[in-house]
Amino acid sequence: MTDLQNIGQQLSEILKKQNADYVEAHLEESQFSSISYRGKQLESISKTTSVGGNVRALVKGGWGFVSFNDLTGLQEKVEMAVKQARFIGKETSQFYESKPVVEDVAAKIKENPALVPLSEKKQLLDEYNNAIWSTSGIQTSNLGYGDANKKTIFLNSAGSFITQERADVTVRAVAIASKDGEVQQAGLSEGTRDDFRPIRKLHKEIKQLAQRAVEMLTVPTLKGGEYTVVLDPILAGVFVHEAFGHLSESDFVYENAQLKEIMTLGKVFGGSHLNIIDSASRPGLRGSFKYDDEGTRSTKTYLIREGKLTGRLHSRETAAKMHEKPTGNARAINYRHPPIVRMTNTYIEPGECSFEDMIADIKDGVYAKNWYGGQTSMEMFTFSSGETYRIRNGKIAEMVRPVMLSGNVFNTLMNIDAIGDDLDMNQGGGCGKGGQSPLPVSNGSPHIRILKCLVGGK
Amino acid sequence: MEEILALAKKVAEEAEVYMVSSEETPVHFESNRLKNTQYKQSQSVALRLIKNGKTGYATSTNMENAQQLVDDAVATAEFGMKAEFQFPAAKTFPKVAIFDGDVDKISLETMIQLGEELISKVTEYSPEVICEGGVTKSSYQLSIVNSRGGQASFMESVFGLGIEGQRIRGTDMLFVGDYQSSCRPILKTDDIVKTTIRQLELAKRTAKVTSKQMSVIFAPDGVTSSLVLPLISAFNGKTVLEGASPLGKKLGEKVFDINLTIEDNPLIPYNTSSRPCDDEGVPCQVTPLITKGVVMNFLYDLQTAARAKTKSTGHGQRQGGLPSPSPHAFVLSPGKVSFEDMVKSIDEGIIVEQLLGAGQGNMLGGDFSGNVLLGFKIEKGEIVGRVKDTMISGNVYQLLKEISAIGSDNKWVNGFLNTPSICCSNVSVSSR
Secondary structure: OOOOOHHOOOHHHHHHHHOOOOEEEEEHHHHEEEEEOOOEEEEEEEEEEEEEEEEEEEEEEEEEEEEOOOOOOOHHHHHHHHHHHHHHHHOOOOOOOOOOOOOEEOOOEOOOOOOOOHHHHHHHHHHHHHHHHHOEEEEEEEEEEEEEEEEEEEEEEEEEEEEEEEEEEEEEEEEEEEEOOOOEEEEEEEEEOOHHHHHHHHHHHHHHHHHHHHHHHOEEEEOOOOEEEEOOOOOOOOOOOHHHHHHHHHHHHOOHHHHHHOOOOOOEOOOOOOOEEEEEEEEEOOOOOOOOOOOOOOEEEEEOOEEOOOOOOOOOOHHHHOOOOOOOOOOOOOOOOEEEOOOOEEEOOOOOOOOOHHHHHHOOEEEEEEEEEEEEEEEEEEEEEEEEEEEOOEEEEEEOOOEEEEEEEHHHHHHHEEOOOOOOOEEEEEEOOOEEEEEEEEEEEEEEEEEEEEOOOO | OHHHHEEEEEEEHHEEEEEEEEEEEEEEEEOOOOEEEEEEEEEEEEEEEEOOEEEEEEEEEOOOOOHHHHHHHHHHHHHOEOOOOOOOOOOOOOOOOOEEEEEHOOOOOHHHHHOOOOOOOHHHHOOEEEEEEEEEEEEEEEEEEOOOOOEEEEEEEEEEEEEEEEEEEEOEEEEEEEEEEEEOOOOHHHHHHHHHHHHHHHOEOOOOOOOEEEEEEEEEEHHHHHHHHHHHHHHHHHHOOOOOOOOOOOOOOHHHHHHHHEEEOOOOOOOOOOOOEOOOOOOOOOOOEOOOOEEEOOOHHHHHHHHOOOOOOOOEOOOOOOOOOOOOOEEEEOEEHHHHHHHHHOOEEEEEEEEOEEEEOOOOOOOOEEEEEEEEEEEOEEEEEEEEEEEEEHHHHHHHOOOEEEOOOOOEOOOEEEEOOOEEEEEEEEOO
């Protein structure tokens, strides 16, 4: 084993001696194991170990960054980062200063996936794959399991020395059914934090998704157009993360005058029932942590409160530049990348409307559940449902083929006219930004209702 | 590497050691200004072994601890899949130029200058555009040895440069930009600037679209984001073996338009996807996929080929894990129609440059749909403005059965796809 703590101590001394406005370093040691199936066949089973680190330096507003697997020659690596920063720095550094933190944060691991024998993981995955293949009409499937155990050390020139640990487990399953040249698929994505136990109980859900894929072959396609759409907590969670959450990331906003204007605090984005939150301090979720990758303590940030824009997500740099406070949202997927502004656990706060009341007055609408994929480009978003039903005369009616929902986020937020009382967090997500993917996050929502939502179709 | 191989041979029947190390120097611009420069050193070693006929696999970034790597691989072999292939013995590889020592000699100053030039030329044309840009030089060294005497090793240099501009008016956002890469230095910004400015020029006005079926020109970037993704899975030997590829039983049959010809070509000098061998040490070759509409070949790695009772086509690629069939570089043969003539021939239609959300939906079946992120309306043979709030959807197999026109304007997209513009009629377009 590499003695990370000892290397950290050495590095810490080097950082303090640099002639720079700010220097930080990350060290990381991790173990992964993964098992995947393609169809009935085991595709791969593997173990990975990784150790590496990076140094980031700020001089006169310019950043240098050096990442490495080779843990020797740390002095030169630090100097190289400082030299890079000095080479490009031509302004005054703006970086929110905070008091140094020295802390060893113990992980609250309930059942460590690294200690579950490979034979047991394999057995469990065999059972899940059998659950898919015991359904008739399945053409092929993908099933993937992964766990990661990670220890990170954060150091900076102000004297911070923070050690944190985490364990993540994910399971993804896709069942693909086909008949007469038609193909349909259904999927599931589950994740847990510091706990292997929930991963043992997915038999029923996996069986159901296989059955759903087969059933979807026989259902009609919805005609494209505008509908009143009810989203389930998973899809609404994806919507709030993808469509709105990314706009709250201040690194998009702080140097962009026009976007700043769109995202002016106090501006009305939705009805007074709308509250959107990002919170890494909510414990036990995939996006939870005590300190972010700049050593800032995690917070609970109201992005929208009673329909008005009230907050945004910051790193120490964006906070300083916008004269606001850091929110503890600077995150890096691993030591190969510098921290950037990211979401953590993002959700719509529950309201008071029951699901029955929400659909009661819909004559002809769409109930879109689950998530297949999503993409946004600032104001525009598209996301695909995994399971879709028609709503007729206040009742959930027949199943239809999955749909793609698309629109402008500002109009869509305004068009949310009902928010349910049934918040649920989805732990299966991984977020991508700036080439860093998948970062563990969670997102959630109660059921929500959107008026005049554009649904793609034939 | 030899040490790992020797240790592995003591406990397993067969073994292969794969090592990749890289150095990368990116320069990054944000909000029209130089933001940071980075230097990234990385290395990793992967051991694949066959023990009791089963495959084990482990990777590490730590070169020192060979025993740990062997132990991890052996642990996974107990549950691994049956190995049906053999590692390749010593081979001769095609010669393909993918390394240029000049790339590493490009100074940080020059890289910064290139980035600044890109941004200043675009913002000169349109001061309200806010640009993000990047200039990157990198080098990779890859080595493979196996217990059957096979070995391969090569170096690749890559230089890339690109710009992404956004223009915001109220809540209206426009995204433009282009990217180029090569194994040699790119010291001219002209092409990228020209493409970006043309996009801005065409987007000056917006045009109305009504929901109906109409002609759609997929520009090279649009071809990538909508039409090519389904084909990649359909030509994957694994998809074929599973019986899930719509083309699986169509080998030798004419499935596509007679003018459609696609090959996978990893031997183009200085293209960033080129290489002498794949990640299993199998020599690379040009593989015809569609010739005049006829399905010619599928893509295989060693294990998939063995199971399908055929030979590896040299497409065993690793994306962090075990090798799996994956294309190197798709090249679509150019047609005879210029882009301008293609536009002139259309009474009502749209040009799709970038599609958002493609790859969702039933890709395996060839379905695609998405929001037109960057696209233009054609009326009576002329481009009249940019389209907004517009979705298109269709099925690749239906659209490529009868292509209205194939352009002569071939262009590289991300070093992976070389394609002309493709015009299809009767594509479903919906708009609000």
